[in-house]
Amino acid sequence: MxxxxxxxxxxxxxxxxxxxxxxxxxxxxxxxxxxxxxxxxxxxxxxxxxxxxxxxxxxxxxxxxxxxxxxxxxxxxxxxxxxxxxxxxxxxxxxxxxxxxxxxxxxxxxxxxxxxxxxxxxxxxxxxxxxxxxxxxxxxQRCWVLSGLTDLVVLKSTGSEFRGFLKDRYTTLAETDDRVMATALTARWRWSDTEGVDLDEAYAAVRSVLLSTFATTYSRALQETLFAMGSAVLEAHPQIAEIRFSAPNKHHFDYDLGRFGVENDGEVFHAADRPYGLIEATVTRDDADEPGQAWTAVPGFV
Amino acid sequence: MxxxxxxxxxxxxxxxxxxxxxxxxxxxxxxxxxxxxxxxxxxxxxxxxxxxxxxxxxxxxxxxxxxxxxxxxxxxxxxxxxxxxxxxxxxxxxxxxxxxxxxxxxxxxxxxxxxxxxxxxxxxxxxxxxxxxxxxxxxxQRCWVLSGLTDLVVLKSTGSEFRGFLKDRYTTLAETDDRVMATALTARWRWSDTEGVDLDEAYAAVRSVLLSTFATTYSRALQETLFAMGSAVLEAHPQIAEIRFSAPNKHHFDYDLGRFGVENDGEVFHAADRPYGLIEATVTRDDADEPGQAWTAVPGFV
Amino acid sequence: MxxxxxxxxxxxxxxxxxxxxxxxxxxxxxxxxxxxxxxxxxxxxxxxxxxxxxxxxxxxxxxxxxxxxxxxxxxxxxxxxxxxxxxxxxxxxxxxxxxxxxxxxxxxxxxxxxxxxxxxxxxxxxxxxxxxxxxxxxxxQRCWVLSGLTDLVVLKSTGSEFRGFLKDRYTTLAETDDRVMATALTARWRWSDTEGVDLDEAYAAVRSVLLSTFATTYSRALQETLFAMGSAVLEAHPQIAEIRFSAPNKHHFDYDLGRFGVENDGEVFHAADRPYGLIEATVTRDDADEPGQAWTAVPGFV
Amino acid sequence: MxxxxxxxxxxxxxxxxxxxxxxxxxxxxxxxxxxxxxxxxxxxxxxxxxxxxxxxxxxxxxxxxxxxxxxxxxxxxxxxxxxxxxxxxxxxxxxxxxxxxxxxxxxxxxxxxxxxxxxxxxxxxxxxxxxxxxxxxxxxQRCWVLSGLTDLVVLKSTGSEFRGFLKDRYTTLAETDDRVMATALTARWRWSDTEGVDLDEAYAAVRSVLLSTFATTYSRALQETLFAMGSAVLEAHPQIAEIRFSAPNKHHFDYDLGRFGVENDGEVFHAADRPYGLIEATVTRDDADEPGQAWTAVPGFV
CATH class of the missing domain: 3.10.270.10 (Urate Oxidase;)
Known part of the structure; x- marks a missing residue:
């Protein structure tokens, strides 16, 4: 050898x-x-x-x-x-x-x-x-173009639940029908072509769709929210083939004030550092062309 | 002993x-x-x-x-x-x-x-x-209140010179009458009292004065700019006794494109990390009351 | 669609x-x-x-x-x-x-x-x-195991040259036959199998080979040094199929003291932050088995 | 004005x-x-x-x-x-x-x-x-010299208790007679003079005393440990006037495995990021000379 x-x-x-x-x-x-x-x-x-x-x-x-x-x-x-x-x-x-x-x-x-x-x-x-x-x-010569953003930090103070999940011996998480959901979003979208696209305008438009979809979508899981955000981008931009997300679930835990006789009805939270959930997902057209080398050596994606 | x-x-x-x-x-x-x-x-x-x-x-x-x-x-x-x-x-x-x-x-x-x-x-x-x-x-009981901000990153692409400075054996810096000036400002202002002050409004107002003074003051040194910013704050807010600044001079060096026959008339810069100038200054009323313990253990100030 | x-x-x-x-x-x-x-x-x-x-x-x-x-x-x-x-x-x-x-x-x-x-x-x-x-x-069920290290910071103060490189219109770098070479090494090695391997001992042994090869190899480029380090690991550990490196070239620039009449014969350097060279390379057996999913979603590699 | x-x-x-x-x-x-x-x-x-x-x-x-x-x-x-x-x-x-x-x-x-x-x-x-x-x-001309170290990260896995503390309405912490104690120590010591001191040797000696005192002192609080460390330094080095510590209490919380029927007798801990206790103390000779400007603008001390 x-x-x-x-x-x-x-x-x-x-x-x-x-x-x-x-x-x-x-x-x-x-x-x-x-x-x-x-x-x-x-x-x-x-x-x-x-x-x-x-x-x-x-x-x-x-x-x-x-x-x-x-x-x-x-x-x-x-x-x-x-x-x-x-x-x-x-x-x-x-x-x-x-x-x-x-x-x-x-x-x-x-x-x-x-x-x-x-x-x-x-x-x-x-x-x-x-x-x-x-x-x-x-x-x-082939050429692939990804556009994207990192560290778009968003939070919704209600309109988010997490229920009906799989449980095993180690499951202690309580189901909730009202929680804070926050993330620092990384998104990258792959252009099938950029012919005729004003890329500065497109960036602003994609960012705006991501934000407004996050704001207005009732969330049953961060996964569902990401899929909705990605779908909205693909619907609005026919030249985007796929979009990939990496979204840390920045946990905001209710702080237990009941121990001191103080009510806390979703008002005071501890924003935790680590660990954090990490959700990564690709939303793609079912007829998207092959990505080729577009994603090679790009950090943070499946 | x-x-x-x-x-x-x-x-x-x-x-x-x-x-x-x-x-x-x-x-x-x-x-x-x-x-x-x-x-x-x-x-x-x-x-x-x-x-x-x-x-x-x-x-x-x-x-x-x-x-x-x-x-x-x-x-x-x-x-x-x-x-x-x-x-x-x-x-x-x-x-x-x-x-x-x-x-x-x-x-x-x-x-x-x-x-x-x-x-x-x-x-x-x-x-x-x-x-x-x-x-x-x-x-x-005594009580001192400092308000402030950190990491207000500002830059002016012209309207800044640096000339007429002291020179010694180790001085190689060229004088310039047009340079980029940038900083990531930390400022803290001490209230003589906060009686009747809406502190959220005051914060927005001080920030606004800092920004507009930075923008509109022709700069012969970062020191002069800081003094002008501090003076403007004290003039607008009679209950503020003093303001202290810590301002890294975030150097933007002209990149020498002439070596390749490309003109660079203040258009392409290298934004350096380290070292950086660090300018710290206090602007105060000459009749300000003693600061007492207001600044004890507060990081980053003289 | x-x-x-x-x-x-x-x-x-x-x-x-x-x-x-x-x-x-x-x-x-x-x-x-x-x-x-x-x-x-x-x-x-x-x-x-x-x-x-x-x-x-x-x-x-x-x-x-x-x-x-x-x-x-x-x-x-x-x-x-x-x-x-x-x-x-x-x-x-x-x-x-x-x-x-x-x-x-x-x-x-x-x-x-x-x-x-x-x-x-x-x-x-x-x-x-x-x-x-x-x-x-x-x-x-398949199972792939990578071992590795990050941030192994090494430096040699001589025994490193860089000469004979390709030159184009934008090349201004001088050739050198004596420079400081430093890196903060990330290495990951893939096991073809771990049968009978004491993995704590193996880690110490690989680390030791990486260090001693770095120390004793005269370097004509960081690429050559990495290849020598990887080869030494593969020669010593038959169950390792391949090793991948990501090595920032942490530049140490001679500080020009001649401007003040002070000699500097490779004695005083400015350790720069950014930009830095980034060299990434895989050293592999020519009959290594396919890596499968071993490297999927692993940051920092080609 | x-x-x-x-x-x-x-x-x-x-x-x-x-x-x-x-x-x-x-x-x-x-x-x-x-x-x-x-x-x-x-x-x-x-x-x-x-x-x-x-x-x-x-x-x-x-x-x-x-x-x-x-x-x-x-x-x-x-x-x-x-x-x-x-x-x-x-x-x-x-x-x-x-x-x-x-x-x-x-x-x-x-x-x-x-x-x-x-x-x-x-x-x-x-x-x-x-x-x-x-x-x-x-x-x-006056001259003050501080020596020191930062980020000396130490941990003891037993030999530390925390009991008998003041309790108020918001106190929920349980007393413990066996806990992990860890810190990332910053220490700075002020020399009354450095006459005849080999400062490289002195650094190694002070570091060694800090470590061995930490290791061998049974701890009833981080405060007590710091005072013991500082006293040992002052006893060993007559030319050091005072030493100041800033010591984050890096909390290691028992992870509650009992919920899954798994015993955890001080074996599995969650190393938390924030918040952390922060203990700062000065140990000084009672006849130390005045510090003058030695501590002015030095970050992180009372």
């Missing part, structure tokens, strides 16, 4: 790129965390210490910054596609590339009722994400 | 208390992280292992949760005052108490243009804080 | 289980963070809100704690296998389960040259990990 | 300085996180935007790196003293300076029973700290 190199990738992670568009006095800002990875036949570097096939991660960093100017960032997705394709073109040994982007949102600071031209405050809620994977080169 | 007990305190830190007001269908939520500490003569517990003076931290936790219902949380400050006073009353050996609160903000989820009754999304920007310190008991 | 449930799993994450063995006066401690996940046909819960198939995550938590006593923790791997199998047996709708464990190491506190019976100090270096995946039930 | 500048300081925080001593083939490594702060009359910068008194934080950074070579790091304390004094000398407007250092420990990688010359593994347990404060200049 022999020992060989298996799957591998390398790149520069977490380039913190801030792009200011200052063509007019009213500046625009895009604040990104960009990670690149190249895949392909890099066995000489691993087994012989020969770097001739290897474009340094430092060069990948330089490229990520340079393309923020040369290509611009009309959306994180379009920037990531350009960067992934550029990297494959630059490196003959590469068979493909993956670019992951997190985007942090900023609002204009309100002054006298209007947003300031060049002063901003971090919105600080969820982070927008994209993962672009490119495979092959030239005519046959 | 002998070895003796010096200053000391003990309590329960980081009680994660969520309070839902559900008197009507339109719920309200207050989401707090509460830490209590008792000070006084607890030498028997330290030197003899005798706990007769010690109210367990577990009881302090129970009290923090119970008062969230019994007293309620009209503002974090008022809740903290009640809790600190209660703890001193409950423990004869205590000479005083300190309660620190962080509050996380939630917005109603918008549905059809209106905020939902019982579904919320974390605002996720800055955290509101309060520190209440009580000393003594009965008639002579 | 229809909208359907795709792949999914649910469970209880991060159960912080501490197990003390106190059969004699000389206590033993195992300190674990345990996450469980069940996979299978849970579509009724998602699409109809019917929980009859769902064993609550609270019951999974109770089970994880109970089995720490009933089965014990002879090694994290054996405990995880027992827990995963138990959960599949307990839930008819489950087709499989995955249990992830992190173990934190403790040393006995040295007193008069010997380790204390019941007082411990956290070793605090790397975390030991295991991921056990079970699929199917009864005779045909 | 007027608005004026109060207490203030500014500097460069978290310079990640790695110093390799390579005078022989057997390298030495010191891995530091260094923060500087200058205090004095910097009102022109705050109120007029005039930087003539201000040595840029960038220059402070350069100085911190340069002195790692020019002065060297025989101990973090001596390096910090030199750096603090240098900064005061360099800046006429400064009245004083504070330098905070965290040091991360590395061990040599064992190869064939001996430590390797130039390959290291992070010890990763506690962090060593120092805070040096300098006030004034020339003959009258």
């Amino acid at each position: 022999g020992i060989v190199l298996g799957s591998n990738q390398y790149g520069k992670a977490e380039n913190r790129i801030v792009r200011i568009v200052r063509d007019t006095q009213r500046h625009e800002i895009r604040d990104l965390n960009v990670s690149t990875a190249l895949r392909g036949d890099f066995s000489r570097a691993h087994t012989q210490g020969d770097q001739a096939d290897v474009l340094p991660t430092d060069s990948q960093k330089n490229t990520a910054f340079a393309l923020a100017k040369e290509v611009g960032i009309s959306s994180p997705e379009e920037y990531a596609v350009a960067l992934a394709r550029h990297l494959v073109d630059a490196v003959p040994a590469a068979s493909g590339a993956q670019v992951q982007v997190q985007e942090y949102a900023w609002d204009r600071i309100p002054v006298d009722g209007a947003g300031h031209d060049h002063s901003f405050v971090r919105r600080g809620t969820e982070t927008r994400t994209t993962v672009v994977t490119v495979d092959g080169r030239g005519e046959g | 002998g070895i003796v007990l010096g200053s000391n305190q003990y309590g329960k830190a980081e009680n994660r208390i969520v309070r839902i007001v559900r008197d009507t269908q339109r719920h309200e939520i207050r989401d707090l992280n509460v830490s209590t500490a008792l000070r006084g003569d607890f030498s028997r517990a330290h030197t003899q292992g005798d706990q007769a003076d010690v109210l367990p931290t577990d009881s302090q936790k129970n009290t923090a949760f119970a008062l969230a219902k019994e007293v309620g949380i009209s503002s974090p400050e008022e809740y903290a005052v009640a809790l600190a006073r209660h703890l001193v009353d409950a423990v004869p050996a205590a000479s005083g108490a300190q309660v620190q609160v962080q509050e996380y903000a939630w917005d109603r989820i918008p549905v059809d243009g209106a905020g939902h009754d019982h579904s919320f999304v974390r605002r996720g920007t800055e955290t509101r804080t309060t520190v209440v310190t009580v000393d003594g008991r009965g008639e002579g | 229809g909208i359907v449930l795709g792949s999914n799993q649910y469970g209880k994450a991060e159960n912080r289980i501490v197990r003390i063995v106190r059969d004699t006066q000389r206590h033993e401690i195992r300190d674990l963070n345990v996450s469980t996940a069940l996979r299978g046909d849970f579509s009724r819960a998602h699409t109809q809100g019917d929980q009859a198939d769902v064993l609550p995550t609270d019951s999974q938590k109770n089970t994880a704690f109970a089995l720490a006593k009933e089965v014990g923790i002879s090694s994290p791997e054996e405990y995880a296998v027992a827990l995963a199998r138990h959960l599949v047996d307990a839930v008819p709708a489950a087709s499989g389960a995955q249990v992830q464990v992190q173990e934190y190491a403790w040393d006995r506190i040295p007193v008069d040259g010997a380790g204390h019976d019941h007082s411990f100090v956290r070793r605090g270096t790397e975390t030991r990990t295991t991921v056990v995946t079970v699929d199917g039930r009864g005779e045909g | 007027g608005i004026v500048l109060g207490s203030n300081q500014y500097g460069k925080a978290e310079n990640r300085i790695v110093r390799i001593v390579r005078d022989t083939q057997r390298h030495e490594i010191r891995d530091l996180n260094v923060s500087t702060a200058l205090r004095g009359d910097f009102s022109r910068a705050h109120t007029q935007g005039d930087q003539a008194d201000v040595l840029p934080t960038d220059s402070q950074k350069n100085t911190a790196f340069a002195l790692a070579k020019e002065v060297g790091i025989s101990s973090p304390e001596e390096y910090a003293v030199a750096l603090a004094r240098h900064l005061v000398d360099a800046v006429p407007a400064a009245s004083g300076a504070q330098v905070q250092v965290q040091e991360y420990a590395w061990d040599r990688i064992p190869v064939d029973g001996a430590g390797h010359d130039h390959s290291f593994v992070r010890r990763g347990t506690e962090t060593r700290t120092t805070v040096v404060t300098v006030d004034g200049r020339g003959e009258g």
